[in-house]
Amino acid sequence: MNIIVCIKQVPNTTDVKIDPVTNTLIRDGVESVINPFDVYAIEEGVRLKERFGGKVTVITMGPPQAESALREAISVGCDEAVLVSDRKFAGSDTWATSYTLSCAIKKLGEFDIILCGKQASDGDTAQVGPGISTHLDIPQVTYVKKIEKIENGKAVVERMTEEGYDILETPMPCLFTVVKEINTPRMPSLKGMMRAKSAQIVKWTAADIDCDPQSIGLDGSPTRVVRIFTPPPRKGGEIIKGDAAQVSQELVQLLKDIVI
Amino acid sequence: MDYLFNEQQKMIQELSRKIAQEKIKPVAAKYDESEEFAWDIMKIIAESDLFGVYIPEQYGGLGGGITEMCIVTEEFSRACGAIALGFAGTGLGTFPILLYGSDEQKKKYLTRIAKGTVAAFCITEAEAGSDAGSIKTTARREGDYYILNGTKQWITNAGEADVYTVIAMTDKTKGARGATAFIVEKGMKGVEFGQKEKKLGIRASATREVIFTDCKVPKENVIAREGMGFIVAMKTFDSSRPGVAAQAVGIAQGAFDEALSYSRKRVQFGQPISSFQAIQHMLADMATQIEAARALVYATARMIDAGAKNVAKESSMAKLFASDVAMKVTTDAVQIFGGYGYMRDYPVEKYMRDAKITQIYEGTNQIQRNVIAANLIKESIKAE
Incomplete structure (x- = not known):
């Protein structure tokens, strides 16, 4: 089975700072790590390889330093790694990013499953995974919490919902975005770390992946960020005390006041 | 301080630190309370190949030596000196085979231990x-x-x-x-x-x-x-004592980390207690003692790995000094935490309890002094 895992390198912080002028992430001085949700995608890819055989190729689009994220993925069991990196990709929104990644994936050749984390911890859009499947015109299942069965070119998975989960069957090849409930990622092994250190990372630029120059980078990005702001924190609730009849009357009045 | 570890040793340090911080530290208090053996952690250590760091490559290990064993033991102990013993105690049980075992015995047992069999x-x-x-x-x-x-x-x-x-x-x-x-x-x-x-x-x-x-x-x-039993035992201890010393350094470092971080957060008289010279001097002494102990541990480990014949004196010095430092530093860490430090809800009293054994086992520190003195006198007679 050919498994592709798409990852992103993100700043290692939950407190993301935004440059007020350019509206982009401030990465200076913050250590970069693999997007936490992508770590589960990597683990699931390696587990699928252990269950069904085959190989796991990990791919990222990013600056040259994203190479360290790819090496880390190799240290926990991925076989090959591709870094898609070019100044021309700068300023990509989720549309251009997913287009670029889909071009690189096409170049990789045949595959059975693409795995992504459900979203990145910096942008939080959750759009790149679905975007890739759209560009490749393959089925997608988001928020996968379990890959139950893979046989006869079909996969049965559990998709997490707010109330529980759906069980879905999809033809392959397909793309899944995974949630953290899907597995417990392993620690790297020393042998894996040594392999990662000496592994050859394939590096592709825009010229290597047969992409439309108008569809990549800032030019290929229809999104214009006007302003980024943190929504004000919710005010604390109010607890109404007293006997049931009185409390319910008070509650109804309060609801009327805020005009539902 | 830079101990000039090679690439592989740095990798071992990075990995054992990651396991210690992400996997061992969160469960240290739980296992201290339940007194259970942390098999889930042993499994993680085994899968990460760390059980084999000091075992030769031909028996499935990574071909390192005492230095590598000490690096892992120190990092694990920084999170929990007790869980670290699953690894370090295995080292103690393995050295007799490593040092004196036949090729058949090594093939049969070291290969299993490298994969995570506890000894x-x-x-x-x-x-x-x-x-x-x-x-x-x-x-x-x-x-x-x-x-x-x-x-x-x-x-x-x-x-x-x-x-x-x-x-x-x-x-x-x-x-x-x-x-x-x-x-x-x-x-x-x-x-x-x-x-x-x-x-x-x-x-x-x-x-x-x-x-x-x-x-x-x-x-x-x-x-x-x-x-040959006693020779096997004595040479085993010569090799294993730096491991106890590394455990002591790790315990001391773990307690120090907590004390330093707490002193910056704890406010009394309107300022963090780290701004008081009384606390600052304690922190400075603790850090200096830990670094001196660590330097002695890795110098001794290097000496053993380089093939030195008689290492009894140095390995006793490392064990003696590092364990005394661990007792002192962990006691001071509790002191910096004050009343909170005495409470089991806070992590430092455990470091203090864990430190004490390092002054006792694998030869009490009194025995270590005997060994050091006997070797000093022997060397002096030889030099005459």
Whole structure:
């Protein structure tokens, strides 16, 4: 089975700072790590390889330093790694990013499953995974919490919902975005770390992946960020005390006041 | 301070630190309370290849030495000195085979240990502590077997380990020259374990009696040869003491980390207590002592790895100094935490409880001083 895992390198912080002028992430001085949700995608890819055989190729689009994220993925069991990196990709929104990644994936050749984390911890859009499947015109299942069965070119998975989960069957090849409930990622092994250190990372630029120059980078990005702001924190609730009849009357009045 | 570790050693440090911080630290208090052996953590350590760092490559290890063992032990102990013992105690049980085992024994046992089989070393008895010469456990030759009888006490990893290296008397009339080292497996008939001891510290480490009742051990399991038992034991300790010292450094560092971070957060008289010179000087002394201990540990480890013949003095110095530092630093860490430090809801009292054993086991610090002095005098006589 050919498994592709798409990852992103993100700043290692939950407190993301935004440059007020350019509206982009401030990465200076913050250590970069693999997007936490992508770590589960990597683990699931390696587990699928252990269950069904085959190989796991990990791919990222990013600056040259994203190479360290790819090496880390190799240290926990991925076989090959591709870094898609070019100044021309700068300023990509989720549309251009997913287009670029889909071009690189096409170049990789045949595959059975693409795995992504459900979203990145910096942008939080959750759009790149679905975007890739759209560009490749393959089925997608988001928020996968379990890959139950893979046989006869079909996969049965559990998709997490707010109330529980759906069980879905999809033809392959397909793309899944995974949630953290899907597995417990392993620690790297020393042998894996040594392999990662000496592994050859394939590096592709825009010229290597047969992409439309108008569809990549800032030019290929229809999104214009006007302003980024943190929504004000919710005010604390109010607890109404007293006997049931009185409390319910008070509650109804309060609801009327805020005009539902 | 930079100890000039090579690439592989840095990798080992990075990985063991990651496991310690992400996997061991969050469960240290839980296992301290329950006194259970942390098998889930042992599994993680095994899968990360770290059990094999000091085992030669031809037996499935990574081909490192005492330095690598110390790096791992220090990092694990920084999170939990007791869980670290699952690894370090295995090292102690493995050294007799590593140092004196035959190729067959190494193939059979080291390959398993490199993959995560836990080992234990059995020398101490109720009446044979510092006076290891008064061992009463016997091994009687009968055809192709030895029959072991006796009770070993306070054995680290007992019951959890699959492989035990045991010192028993094959000829009592010969005194120290009548002791022999054996490899005994958990499943062999006549091996039983006593109650789990209730301890002050390192509570997640299993400490039990190992009881031999007509235990039949094949003669192939004799390490080196009959009568070599004490030499095997002493050389084992020479190699393992830096490991205890590394454990002590890790415990001290872990307590120091907590104390430093707490002193910056704890506000009294309107300012963090780290702004008071009284606390600053304590922190400075603690950090300096830890660094000095660490330097001694890795200098000794390097010396052993470089193939030095007699390392008894240096390895005793490392163990003596580092364990005394651990006791001092962890006590001061509790002091910096004040009343909170005395509470089990906070992590520092555990470091203090865990530190104490490092002054006692693998030779009390009084015995270490004897060893150091004896070697000093011997060297002086030689130089004349």
